Amino acid sequence: MEDLLVTENPLLLPLNKEKTAYDGFLCVQDRDFRIRVLLPSDLQLKRARLHCCWQLRHLLREYELIVRQRLQQSAQLSTFLLELKTIVEVCMKSRAGSFAIPPPQYYSQLISEMETLGWDKIIFLDTNIQTLKLKAEDSSGRQHTLSIKLKSKQIKYSQYWLTEEDHVTGSTQNQENIRVSQHPAEAPECSADLPVPLNLTWTPQSSLELLHSQFLLLLESLAEFWDVLDEIDQKTWILEPEKPSRSDTVRRVAIGSNVSIRVEVDPRHPKMLPECCLLGAEHGTLTPVSSPTFRMFWKLNSRHQPPTKNLVSALSVASVTHIGLGPPSQIKCAMTPAVASPSTRPASMSGSECYPPAGRASA
The missing domain is CATH 3.30.457 (Copper Amine Oxidase; Chain A, domain 1)
Structure with missing residues (x-):
């Protein structure tokens, strides 16, 4: 034996x-x-x-x-x-390809950072404590999510001896490749549903609370942009996108039968004149709206008038009303305040809400 x-x-x-x-x-x-x-x-x-x-x-x-x-x-x-x-x-x-357990100091520091941040702000945490999702709310009550992935890298690492009391003594005779977390030495990878690049500063002394604070400041800088788009979504018939995200800057709005307008709002300057293009059979694919009159009306009314009314004034339209929430007899045409019949309501071009072509809406 x-x-x-x-x-x-x-x-x-x-x-x-x-x-x-x-x-x-x-x-x-x-x-x-x-x-x-x-x-x-x-x-x-x-x-x-x-x-x-x-x-x-x-x-x-x-x-x-x-x-x-x-x-x-x-x-x-x-x-x-x-x-x-x-x-x-x-x-x-x-367990082929399993993740190596980080040292206890890694968990101690990370848990301390999460406690300082507040457990109520953490909505997701993976089993390896490498990926977190933090929730944030802007001044208008909109909910946002910041995804954080802590960086790790592969290094040569000696196997360590653990005694009964978990006492560690080094042994450099047997080495292998393992992945070791670099938090907080290296900046984590951050992502969020935003219309602008997510640029957050990080130093080895930074923490999760600092990342969350920077994210809140960025949300507040975009609050006016989302206010404008929320108003457009509430008061107009949006053809595209069908399910807008917070990163979308474009809306295609129905303004008549087989006629729509594509509006792109600048996230940094939401009250400035947006890029507008008419779409429809009579306009080919895209017809830019950039006449001097249009620009003049927009500039004059942008300070004291909501974006939707300003757009209506610039297009010389009476009002823009929500379409598609009531029976056909009560649906208002997007170009006029008059009640439109089913034959004059705008045709959706998004694919999921298609209506047969009809005559032009009366101006």
């Missing part, structure tokens, strides 16, 4: 003449895991103690009961180590 132990585990060596303590490495699929086995004086495995590196402990965390059972039932150390190798192989196959 002793020869079999040496043959199958050449890197596991006895520490004393009595052979009650073994220290070394367990080799499984070209990987070496640091282990130590302590046996009682009678060499009975029932009272043996097994210590291992944190990588092996991480792999076996769901198989601890099985390992304990095999340790209790095995007659020889060589038999137990052979079964242990089989269990480790199964774990490695089922």
